[in-house]
Amino acid sequence: MQKKDIYAVVDLETTKTSQDDGHIIQIAIAFVQNKTIINQFSTMINPGTNIPRHITQLTGITNGMVKHAPYFEEVAQTIHAMLQGTIFVAHNVNFDLPFLNIEFSRLGITPLDSDAIDTVPLSQLLWPTAPGYRLVDIAKYLGILHEHPHQADSDAATTAELFISILNRAQSLPMVTLQSLTDLPLVLPRQSKQVLVDALRLNREKPQPLAHNLQVIDGLAIRRFSAPAPLVDDQNVTYPAKPSQKKQLFGDTLTYRDEQAKLMNFVDHHYDQADNDLSQKAPGTDALVIEAPTGMGKTLGYTLPYAYLAQKNRKQVVVSVPTITLQNQVVQVINQQLNAILPFEVRAVSLKGQTHYLNLQSFKRSLNVDEGSAALQFIKAQILVWLTETLTGDFDELNLINPQTEFMNKLSQPANNPTGSAFYGHEFSERQHIIAQESQFLVVNHAYLASYAHKLGPKNDAAYLVIDEPQHLPDAVVQQSRRQLNFNRWFDDVNEAQFLFDRSANVNIQTILTRIPGGRKLKNRFLESIHQLQAEIPQLETKLYRRFLLNQKEVLGSGVHDFPVDLHELAQFWVEQAGRVQKIHQGIADLQTCLNDFLDEFSQLKHVFSVDERQTIADFRRCLNLIANSEHSLTVFQQDLVEFPEASVFWLTQNLDQEGQHLKLSGGLLHTVDYFKTRVYPHFMPVTLIGATLFTSNKSNYLYDRLNIDRSTAEVHTFNDVFDYANQSEFILVNDAVNPTDSGYVDYLSRTIADILEHVHENTLILFNSLETIQQVYQQLQKMNVANKNQLTILVQGITGSHGRILKRMQNEQGIITLGANSFWEGVDLPAEQLRLVIITRLPFDQPNSIPQKAEEAFLRAQGRQPFYQSTLPKAVLRLRQGVGRLIRTPTDYGAVVMLDVRMLEKPYGKTLRNMLPKTMPQVVRASQAVGPELAQFFKQHDEKQHHLD
Template sequence: MNPTFAVVDIETTGTNPKTDRIIQIGCILIENNQIVGRYATDVNPGQPIPKQIINLTKISPYQVKKAPYFEDIAWTIYHLLSETTFVAHNIHFDYQFLNEEFIRCGLPPLEIPGVDTVELAQIFLPTETSYRLNDLAERFGFEHENPHQALSDAEVTANLLLYIKETAQQLPLITMEKLLELSGATSYQTGQFIAYLLEMMRKNPQVLVDDLQIVHGIALRKKENKLFETPLFTNHYPKTKKEKQSFFYTKMEYRKSQQRLMNLVYQHFTEGTEKNLFIEASTGMGKTIGYLFPLSFIATPQNPVIVSTASILLQQQLMEEDLPKLNAILPCPLQGIIIKGKHHYIDLQRFKVTLDKPLRQKQYTLYQMRILVWLTQTQTGDLGELNILQAGHLLFDEIRHRGVEFLLVNQPFYEEDFLRYLYKKMNQSNLLVVNHAFLAQETQRTQPLLPASDYLIIDEAHHLPEIVEKVSNQFVDTEKFQRLIKSYQDEGQLFNQIENLFANHIEANHLFDLYQEELIEIYTLQEEIIAAKFKEQPVKVTHILQHEQWLASKDVHKLEKKLFLYYDEALFLQERLLALSLNLQEQWLERDKIIFGKLVSLFSEMTLQAQMMKKWFYAWESQYVHKIYLYASQNTARLELIDLAATLLPQTSWYPRYKKIVYLGGTLTVPRQPHYFAQRLGITAQKVRTFPSEFDYQLQAKFYVVDEEVALKDLDYESYVTYLTRSITTLLKKNEQSALVLFTSHEVLQDVYARMHLHFLENGREILAQGIGGSRERLLRRFKHSKGSILFGADSFWEGVDLPGGSLELIIVTRLPFEHPSRKMIEAKTRYFSEQRLNYFKQEALPKVSLKLRQGLGRLIRSREDQGVFILLDSRILDASYGKQLQQALPKSLPIERVSLSEARDATCKFLNSKENNEKTFKKQ
C-alpha cells in the first residue's frame, strides 16, 4: 500500500456516471500522518445543474460557467492520483465516477489501491449512531465550513482517516490480527490498509493496557464490580428548603416545584398507607431529579428502587445525563444499572464459535469485525450499543444470549459472561432502570427477573397502558410457521444438522423423527381448520370475529381436538429431547451447541404457540379480541389475540410485588374525568397531584385553528390530500423555521409527501418523512442538525420527541388525532365498553385525544426559553359539542385563535420573526 494517501471528494450533477458530470473536485494529500497538499477546482459540467444539487452543494451554474471542463484537467488529476492510495467516504461512488470520466476523456482507468472510510469508521468506531460525513464531523469536532463542497468534505474525510488510524493503533495486537483475518470482506483495498496499520503496530508494540484482558483469543474490557457502600452515618433526608439548598448549592439549579415533588415522593414511600400515588409533572421542572433525590436516602441493594420509563432511549438518558448530575451532589451516590431482556446481550461463547467457523458473507463478516473492536470498549455486552438497524441479521440471531441456564461452567467465557455480570451488578445496585415493556413482560416470565421492593417509580406513566396492551398481544402466523418448518427440512438445514448430532444416540434419533412428524401434522391441521372455517371469507383483509361467528362456521371440532393432541405430544417430545441432550452436550463441539440452540429456540416458539392457539380457540370472554388475517392461499393465516383487560394492573404478576408505586407523567389528567388514568389501570379512584407548568404560554406560544374553506368530513380521500398539500405548502413557504407536521394516517402522510417534497427540495428545504427516510432516531437527528427542515410524522412523533430550543418552532396538526371509528378494533373496544355500561367515545376516545393534543404541544415548549406556534387544520376543537372538553385540556394561559389560512401564515411569520417578542420573553424571564 502506497504510504501517500489521496483523500478525494467529488460533487456531481447526479448519481449516474454515464450521463452526469463532475462539478467540483477536492483532494487532500497525506504523508506520515500529516496533510502535505491540497487540490481543488470547480468543473464546468457542460450541462444544467439540477435545482436540488444547487441547493445541496451551493454550487451555482454561474460559479462553474468559467471553470475548466473535466477534459482540460483530466491529465493533471490523473497524475496527482497516480502512485497514491485513493481514499473516499463511500469509495464506490467517487472511485467509479472518476474512472468513468477518465475513460470518457481517453485515459485508462485508475488501478491504484482504494480505502473506504465508511467501512473503516463502521469497524473502528463501532458505537457511532451515524456514519454520514456531516454527523461524524460534528461528533469529533472536525471543522466543516462548507458541507457538500468537495474540498471541505475531503478535508473532513482526511481528518477522519487520521483519527481512525490513531484509534486503531490503540487496539490490542490480537484484535488487529483477527481483523486482518476477516478483512477480505472489506471493499477495494481497505483490508490492505488494516494490514498496513498492523505492520506499524508490530514495529512499535505496546503493552496491553490495564483495563483490557485476553480471554480465549479475544480482547475484552475488564468489568468493574463496584461494591455498594453503605455510609457510616445515618442518611437524614433534607426536608426544608435550607437543607436542600446546602446540597444543590452552585452545582444545580434549585426549583421550588422540584422541592415539592421531592417531599411528596419521600412522604409517599416513608409515610401513609396508600399504595399508589399519581403525579402530573410538567415538562421542564426536572422531575427525574425530583424523584431520584429523595429515593437516594432510602434505597438499598436489598430494597432497591425500580424505575420504569417508556423506552430504551429514556433509560439511557436517565443513566447518562440525569444520574451523573444528581450523584455529583449526593452524599451517597445512587448506584444504578439498566436492565434489559437476555436477547439484548451478546453470548461470548457463541460469538467465538462464529469466528472459528465463519460464514463467508460480507455483511456477516463486517459485523464480526465491528464487534471485535466493540468488545474492547463495552462493559455491558448490550448489543444496542452498536446502534445497528439490521439487528435481525443472521449473525445476531447466532450470538444473542439465550439465558444463563444454557451456559456451562467449564466454558472459557463463563466467568466473563455479560448476563451473569448483569445479575451480579443488580445485587450491588440500589437503582434498577427498566422500560415499560420489560416490566409488563414480568407477567409472562416463569421466573421474575426483577426483585420485589418497597419502591417502584413508573415514569412517563401515560405510555404504560398502550405498552402493556401491546406486550400482552399474542399471535401465530401459520404461513411463516409452515415456511420455517419446510426450510428446516431442506438438505443441510437445521433438521439434517440435528439428525447428525443424534446419529449415535438411538433414542434421541427416534424421538427427533417423531417430533418432525408432529410438526408436519400440526401445520397440516392448521391448514385444514382455516380452510374449513374461513372458506367464504375474503382474503387479505383483517377480520375480527365474534364468538357467534366462530360457532356458526363449519364445525371442525374433531380437527381442533386432534390439533391440540399433537401440540401436547410435541411438547412432551421436546422435554424428553432436552433431558437427553444435557448428557450429550459435553461431547459436542461449540458449533454443534449453537445448532442445538436453534432447536431450543424452536422448542420455546412451539410452547408459546400451543398456549396461544388454545387461548385463541377457546377464550371468548368479552375482554379478548380475536383477529385473523387470511393469506391468499386461504388455508394459512395470522391469528392474533388482544386482551383489552391487560392494562388492569392488579391482574399482573408484578403489581402485588411492590409495596408503594409512584406514577409520573406530563399528561395524566383529563378534563371532567379526574380519575381517568387510575381507572384505566384498574386501580381504585385516586386523585392526581398536579404541578402547574412554569411556562408562560401566553407569551411563549400561539395556538391557531384554521377555519377550513370546506368541511373536512365532506371531502373524499383525493380531495383531502389535495387540501392538506395546499394548506401545508401555504403555511411553510413563507415560514422558514423548522416545522413538525403531525398526521393521523401514514397513508395520507406519504401521499402529501409525494406531492410536496420535490418542490421544497428544489427550493432548498428538505422534507423528512416517517417511513421514508430511515429510523425515527435517524430522522430526528437529521432534523435537529438541518436548519429549516420539515418533518412529517405520525403515531410516535406525537410524543417523546425532545427538540429543545430552536430545533422546533412550528407544529402543524393536520387533524384531531381520533382513531377512525370504522376500524374493526375500535368497534371491538366499543362493544367491550358497552358491556360494562360505559361509553367508549366519552370514556376512552375523547380523553386519548385530549392527552395527545397536550403531548403534541409539549414537543413545542420544553423550556422557559422556547417559543413556538401550534396550528391545527381541524376546526372541530371549536365547533363540535366535545370541543370545550378538548380546549380545557390545554394550558389555561394559551389563547386559541380562529384564523384563515393566510392569517395563520402571516401571524406565524410575525410571531416567530419578531425581535421585540424575543426581547420581551427573555426580559420577563
C-alpha cells in the same frame, strides 16, 4: 502500505451528485504521510454552468465565488500529476474517485488506477457506537475540528485527520481482534481492508501488550468485568428539604428551581412519613400521582428524593419508562448528575430482555460461518471491535446499518451447553444482574415491568416503584398480551425441524445422533414427537375453521379477512378439543425433553463436533423454540379466557391466496381491568405515577381506571406550565377544513400544506393518523413540486427513512419537512430551530373499525358506560397533548401549531380538547388560505425578537 506511502485525501464539491451531468466546483487534497498532514491543495473550479440554489445553501459556494476560478481543464493535468503514485482516500471514495476519473476521461487524460481507501466503512467498523458517520458527525464524535462542512478544503483536512485517527485506532486493537478481522470474508470498498491487514502486520512486527482492561477468552478480546463493590451502607443521611439545603447540595453543578424542589419534597414526604405503614397498603392505594410539565426537570425531580429514600431504608427503586431511549436517559441522570452532587454513591442499571445482549458463545460460533452476506460479515467485524469497549454487551449501544432481526437473535441465543462454554461466567446478560444486586435504581421499560414485576427488587423487602409517563403502560401491557397463532407458520416450523433432522445435503441431526450415547433411542423419540405434531396441528386448524368460519354467509375474495370470535364459543371449543390440544402440548414437551437429553450427552463430547455440526444443533434448537413459542401463545390464549374472561378479545384472520387459505388466531387483553392490581402492584411499595401528560380533563377517571389506582386514597399534584406559551407559541385552528371522511380530503390537505410551505421554510413536523394518508399526500406534494419550488427537503416515515434517521436530519439540517405518524406524536425532542412548526392533519382518534376497538366499545356499553367519552376521547386528548408537546422544548424556544381538523371547533367535544391545551397558549381561528400569511407574520416577529436578543 508503508511509512513512505503518501495518502491523498480528496474531497470534491459538485453541482450534482450524478457523475453524468454534474461538474466540479471545488477540489481539495490533503496529503498524509507517516500519520502527518504534509501538504494541502485547494481550488475553486468554474463549472461552466450555474450552481443550483440548494448546492449553494449546502456548501456556501456561490456563482460569484467561481466566476473567475479556473475551468477544470486548466488545472486537470496539475491535479492528475499530484495524485499519481499516491493512495487515494475519501469519505465515500466511490463518489469522489469515479467522479474525478470521468472528468479526466472527458479531457483525454488517463484515469487514476491507484489504490483507494474509504473512511466511511472504516469509521463504522472502528467506532461502532458513534451516533453517525457523516463527516460532520464522526468528526464531532472524535473531537476533530471541522470549521466549514461541505466546503472541500475543510472537508479534505477533516477527512485527513479522520484517516489518521483510523490508522491509530486500527493499530491500537489487540492482535487477536485484528487477526479475527482479517480472517473474516469482509467486503470493503476497494483497498480499505488493507488498513486492517497493515495494522496486524505492524502488531506482529512489534507486539503490543494487551491493555490491562482487556482479557482474551477463547480467541475473543473482551473488556474485563468484576462485580461492583458493595454499596456503602450509610443510613445516616438527611434529605435536604429546605431550599437553602438544596442550593448548597447543587452548588455550581445544578440550577435550583422552585417547582422542581416542590416535586422533590412531595416524593420525600409521601414515602418518608409512614414508610412501614405504606408497605402494608392494598395494591393500587396510596399512590402518588404527579403531572409535571415538559421543561421542569422531572427525572431529577423524582430520582433525587428516591436516592435518599433508598439509602435510608435499604430499598431498591424500580423506574419504568416507555422506551429504551428514556431508559438510557434516566440511567445517565442518576449515574452522572446525581452522583456529582450527592454525599453518598448512587448507582443505576438498565435491565432488558435477553435478546438485547450479545451471547459470546453464539458470536464466537458465528465467526466460523459464512452466511453469504457482506452486510452480516460487516456486523461481525463491528462487534469484534465493540467487544474491546463494551461492559454491557447491549446491542442498543451499537449503530448498525439495517441489522437483520433473525441474525441478531442468533447472536443473543444462549450456548448449547452454557456451563461447558469457555465464556461461562462472562456472558453479558449475567453481568447486568450482578450489577443490579448492588444498585439502588433498576431502570426498565414498561414491557419489561409487565413481564417481570414479580422478579424485580429483593423478595423480602418490597421495592419502590416509579412509573414515568404511565399513560403508556396499559398500552404496553395490552400490546404485549396480544399474540398470534399462525397455523401455517407453526406447521412450517415443524416441517423445518424434520428437514434439519434428516436432510440429505450438509450435516443433519440424525447423523450427529449416531455419535451420541443412546442416540438411536433419541432419534426415535424425536421423530415420534415431530410426526405427532405434523398430524395434530393441521387438524386443529381445520376444526377451528369448521367451527367459526365454515358457515360464514359472506362471499370472500382473495386477501386478508378478520372475523371476531365469541369468547364463550372459543372456551367451549377448547373444551371440545382438549384431547387434541393435550397431544400437541405433550408432543412439544417430549421434544423439549429429548433436546435436553441430547444436549446433556452433547456437552460431554463437545470437542468431537465440527463448527457446521454445532451450527446445525443451534439451528435445530432455534426451530424447536419457535414451535414452543407458538404453543405458548396457545397456552396464554387459554389462560386469558380463564383469568380475564371479560377483558380479552379474540379474532380469526383468514388469508386467501393462490395456495389456499391460512388461518391465524389473534387475541389477548382488551384492557387492563385489575391487571396492575393483581400482577404488578403487590410486589412494590405504593406506586409513584409521574408524567408530562396524564390527565384528559379535570374530572376524568381515565388515568385511574386504566392503571387500577384508587383515586380516593391517591395524593395528586399538578404543576403549572413552565414555559411562557403566551409569548413563545400560537395555536391556529382552521375553520373551513374538509371533513376527513370526504372524498376531497387528501386534495385539501395537500393544497393547504403546499400553501403553508410557500410562506414558511422552518423545520416542520406534519402529524398524520394513517400511513396510507401520508403516502397519498406525499405523492400529491411531489406532483406539485413543493420541495424544489421552496428549496425544502421532504422526509416521509416508511418511505425516505426510519424514525431515527429522520430525527437525525431534523437535528442537523434546515428546511426539513417531515411527514410522520405513530411514533412521531411523542418522544420527539427537537428544540429551537430543529422544529418550529407542527401541523396536525387530523384529530388523533383510534381507528374505529378494528375488532379490538369494537370489542372495547361493547365491553364499556355492557358496563353502562359511554365508549366515546370513557375511552375514545380521553385517548385522543392525551395524544393531542403529546403532539402539541413536541413544539416548545426550552425557555427560549418558539413555534406554532396548526390544526387542520375543523371538528375541534364544531363538535361538542372540541371544547374539551381545546381546554387541555397549555392554558396560556394563544388560540386563533383562520381560514385555510390565511394560515400561511399568519405563520409568516408570527415567525417574522419572533425572528426579529431573537435577532435583537442575540
